[in-house]
Amino acid sequence: TRNGGAGMEKALSNQEDLGGDRGMTDDIFDESYCEKEGPKPARRYVWRNIILMSLLHLGALYGLWLIPAAKPATLVWGSLCFLLSALGITAGAHRIWSHRSYKASLPLRIFLAIANSMAFQNDIYEWARDHRVHHKFSETDADPHNATRGFFFSHVGWLLVRKHPDVIEKGRKLDLSDLKADKVVMFQRRFYKLSVVVMCFLFPTLVPWCFWGESLRNSFFLPAILRYVLVLNATWLVNSAAHMFGNRPYDRNINPRENRLVTFGALGEGFHNYHHTFPYDYSTSEFGWHYNFTTAFIDLMCLLGLASDRKKVSKETILARKTRTGDGSHNG
Ligand code: ST9
Numbered sequence: 163t164r165n166g167g168a169g170m171e172k173a174l175s176n177q178e179d180l181g182g183d184r185g186m187t188d189d190i191f192d193e194s195y196c197e198k199e200g201p202k203p204a205r206r207y208v209w210r211n212i213i214l215m216s217l218l219h220l221g222a223l224y225g226l227w228l229i230p231a232a233k234p235a236t237l238v239w240g241s242l243c244f245l246l247s248a249l250g251i252t253a254g255a256h257r258i259w260s261h262r263s264y265k266a267s268l269p270l271r272i273f274l275a276i277a278n279s280m281a282f283q284n285d286i287y288e289w290a291r292d293h294r295v296h297h298k299f300s301e302t303d304a305d306p307h308n309a310t311r312g313f314f315f316s317h318v319g320w321l322l323v324r325k326h327p328d329v330i331e332k333g334r335k336l337d338l339s340d341l342k343a344d345k346v347v348m349f350q351r352r353f354y355k356l357s358v359v360v361m362c363f364l365f366p367t368l369v370p371w372c373f374w375g376e377s378l379r380n381s382f383f384l385p386a387i388l389r390y391v392l393v394l395n396a397t398w399l400v401n402s403a404a405h406m407f408g409n410r411p412y413d414r415n416i417n418p419r420e421n422r423l424v425t426f427g428a429l430g431e432g433f434h435n436y437h438h439t440f441p442y443d444y445s446t447s448e449f450g451w452h453y454n455f456t457t458a459f460i461d462l463m464c465l466l467g468l469a470s471d472r473k474k475v476s477k478e479t480i481l482a483r484k485t486r487t488g489d490g491s492h493n494g
């Protein structure tokens with residue numbers, strides 16, 4: 163088996179080392195799952211998504227073309243919107259809600275849920291549910307963006323076709339009680355469409371138009387459309403590139419890899435071999451703030467008293483794991 167059996171055992175015992183106090187373990191790889199025999203179900207295209215995604219990307223190309231005509235303040239604002247929406251994914255949907263790797267106070271969760279709507283990547287509940295099945299059944303039919311189906315499928319293709327039935331079947335068995343009990347998550351889910359219209363499109367567009375007289379065209383195509391597409395692709399690269407290109411210092415038996423370029427664009431989320439080996443580590447890396455804006459943000463929130471209980475894997479455990487299952491790329 164992939165983790166060599168002992169891998170799973172070790173992962174679970176690490177979980178216990180952490181006090182088992184995340185209240186969940188459904189993001190730990192499940193070795194017992196076997197893909198069904200026989201022919202795979204036919205691919206069913208979702209034309210609505212194919213058309214909208216294509217138009218969105220054409221809009222982003224037009225945005226790129228408009229950059230020289232934009233006011234500097236608009237570009238700064240677009241970058242700020244990038245950071246905010248990215249944090250809604252990394253510090254929010256990913257590190258709190260998918261993995262429970264740290265605790266956030268109510269004001270911080272509200273802030274991150276608003277930032278998450280700005281990123282428009284499905285509501286937090288759906289994102290975290292899909293992400294937990296991704297970790298638990300990584301690189302199988304039950305993984306929504308199964309990277310063994312190729313770069314394009316794991317990047318964006320999975321959003322353009324119906325899901326493999328095993329994703330839904332296995333996803334329905336996950337324990338999502340922590341998400342259902344989180345009022346912020348459920349509130350965002352209830353008002354998701356409205357929150358996306360306001361946060362992903364209206365707010366980024368109206369600020370430059372109202373406050374420094376930017377044209378409506380530049381205001382819409384840069385901080386709204388281009389910024390949205392950049393955050394989407396930075397996120398998707400974690401599923402595609404970081405499952406294909408890079409070293410595997412922690413576990414050479416799994417596909418996810420350490421990818422410097424992805425890490426940079428994704429605010430610290432490209433240390434993906436580490437992350438799949440130790441999904442409960444709040445930093446998704448052993449190197450602290452190095453290339454990891456999200457970790458710096460969470461540490462700042464702790465300093466301000468808005469977050470707590472950061473789960474961290476000990477250096478000894480990391481070293482032991484590297485020695486046992488790593489590819490040797492961190493030696494020396
Ligand atoms: C987007 C998401 O972009 C990106 C996520 C990326 C994840 C990255 C992770 C990497 C690590 C973190 C790094 C972060 C880095 C960030 C860097 C930032 C700079 N379990 O879905 P339906 C049920 S979204 C259980 O329609 P279809 C479901 O509840 C972009 N149940 O399936 C429903 O049941 P019911 C914008 C599940 O028909 C039924 O099944 N959004 C599960 O196959 C049908 O559900 C889009 O583009 C599950 N896992 O359609 C739209 N899944 O009827 C995307 C489903 O009872 N979505 N169910 O309610 C869609 O249009 C559709 O989902 C579909 C599949 C066409 C893809």
Ligand code: ZN
Pocket residue numbers: 296400401405418434438
């Ligand atoms: Zn992954």
Ligand code: ZN
Pocket residue numbers: 256260261293297437441
């Ligand atoms: Zn994860």
